[in-house]
Amino acid sequence: MDIPGIKILRSREFTEKIITSINKLVKDINKPVKFMHVCGTHEHTLSKYGLRPLLPKEIEILSGPGCPVCVCPAADIDKAIEIGKRDDTIITTFGDMIRVPATNLSLAQAKAKGADVRIVYGPHDAIKIAKENPNKEVIFFAIGFETTAPLIGYEVQSGPPSNFSVICAYKLIPAALELLISQSQLRIDGFISPGHVSTIIGLQPFKIFSDAYKVPNVIAGFEPNDVLLGILMLLRQIKNKKFETLNEYSRVVKPEGNKIAQGIIADVFQSVSSPWRGIGRIIDGGLAIRDKYEEFDADKKFDIKINKSQDIPPGCSCHLVMVGKIYPTECELFKTSCTPLNPIGPCMVSMEGTCSIYYKYH
Numbered sequence: 518m519d520i521p522g523i524k525i526l527r528s529r530e531f532t533e534k535i536i537t538s539i540n541k542l543v544k545d546i547n548k549p550v551k552f553m554h555v556c557g558t559h560e561h562t563l564s565k566y567g568l569r570p571l572l573p574k575e576i577e578i579l580s581g582p583g584c585p586v587c588v589c590p591a592a593d594i595d596k597a598i599e600i601g602k603r604d605d606t607i608i609t610t611f612g613d614m615i616r617v618p619a620t621n622l623s624l625a626q627a628k629a630k631g632a633d634v635r636i637v638y639g640p641h642d643a644i645k646i647a648k649e650n651p652n653k654e655v656i657f658f659a660i661g662f663e664t665t666a667p668l669i670g671y672e673v674q675s676g677p678p679s680n681f682s683v684i685c686a687y688k689l690i691p692a693a694l695e696l697l698i699s700q701s702q703l704r705i706d707g708f709i710s711p712g713h714v715s716t717i718i719g720l721q722p723f724k725i726f727s728d729a730y731k732v733p734n735v736i737a738g739f740e741p742n743d744v745l746l747g748i749l750m751l752l753r754q755i756k757n758k759k760f761e762t763l764n765e766y767s768r769v770v771k772p773e774g775n776k777i778a779q780g781i782i783a784d785v786f787q788s789v790s791s792p793w794r795g796i797g798r799i800i801d802g803g804l805a806i807r808d809k810y811e812e813f814d815a816d817k818k819f820d821i822k823i824n825k826s827q828d829i830p831p832g833c834s835c836h837l838v839m840v841g842k843i844y845p846t847e848c849e850l851f852k853t854s855c856t857p858l859n860p861i862g863p864c865m866v867s868m869e870g871t872c873s874i875y876y877k878y879h
Contacts, residue, residue: 522768526742535745536571542752543573551704552751553697553841555581555690556711557869558739564878566741576748579703579841582693583711584869585661586613587839588793592826593686594619597658599821600684601632607650608634609643610658613867618860620827624658640669640683647681656815660686664713666804667778670785673810682815687804689788690714691722696799698730703841707733707751709744712766717782719774720762727760738766785810794828794863795836835862838871845875852876 525531543550554560560580563569569578582588594617601608601624608624615624615636628634633653637643640657647655659669666687673683694708710723715736726732733754737747747765754760764770782804791803806814829836833855834848845851845864855861857873864872 526740531742532571532745535742535749539576539745539749539752540573542749542756543575545756546575546752549575549577550706550752550755551577551579552707552709552748553579553581553703553705554583554709554711554737554744555694555697556583556709556713557867557871557874558713559583559709559711559737559744560871560874561869562739562741562744564874567878568741568744571745572748578709578748579705580838580844580871581697581841582793582796582839583690584839584864584867584871585665585688586611586617586867587835587863587870588688588796589614589617589660589686589863590792590794590826591619591828592792592823593658593684594624595621595823595826596816596821597624597656597684598622598627598632599823600654600656600815600819601627601634603654605653606633607646607653607655608632608658609637609646609655610634611638611660612636613869614658614660616860617863617866618830620825640672644672644677644681647678651678651680653680654818655681656684657681658684658686662688662690662711662714663717663782666786667717667775667781670781673785673806673813674781677813679812682813682818683806684815685786685804685806687786688791688793689802689804691718691725692788692799692802693793693796694723694726696796696802697840698726698732700840705732705841706755707735709747709751710734710736710762712736712738712743712770715764715766715770715774717775717778719770720764720772721774724762727762731760733760734762736762736764736766736770738769795839830861833862835864835872838864845872846879848872
């Protein structure tokens, strides 16, 4: 069944109207503007549908750290590999996580060396494996943003088997945006914020950027015209010098978000200072499992210490790509030694990684 208005949203005529309005506003503003999105799906839409060339040259759209696989620290992967060396363990995770390079190996390479590493569609599949293998310790490598945290939170609340545990590598988007605003050299004029994350947390966590920092913010969907409308809504705020957090994706995102999912996150996890790969430690930038569920926390169950890890290999510029300081094409390894078949940096692995997207569409 069609969502009401979706045919109009996808029409060429509507695209032309938005572009006309964008061009008029840019002339009225009469200065260059720089916007940043923090969602791999937004970059996918921008690149696949060739939206940047449709925009006037005064508008620059930067790609921020919106790929959860890309920002997962090498130390967490190293930890999973160390646990996976044991004969009594099974490591489970999502498909795009398995090929991300860590300090020395990826999980796929560890699997080739004999570790029992399995791709699952979600934590429920990992719990099923734990029930089928009572003599093995089954570890779910949990990565993602606020969008996927309720899934594992629900499973932990439901009382999984005692041989199940979680490596918790969840990251929180609003904390990363606040760090990016402080990067004076980026001079960000507005954010296109992620629709997926906003379905869970709603609008309130983003309002600090428009209220306190006077940076306009628009929650946008993932159709090409969603993104263009988001840009138009940002430009209107700049012209009128009225900075707000607006919801372009109102057909999916509710202002209050998903209260049930928020309750699960609050019960199972606590926000902590957390390292983001290539960016550094961000205050309240991640989630950790609360003490009352510590029996399912792999960090506490296995007590693996990683003394030295390497997030960014020599020559790789993923750390600059992830914060919008350069485009993938400016990295000397891009499309030469670093390709999707031979990823050197994390941004070339996932379909949400900026380098992977640029490789495919640029």
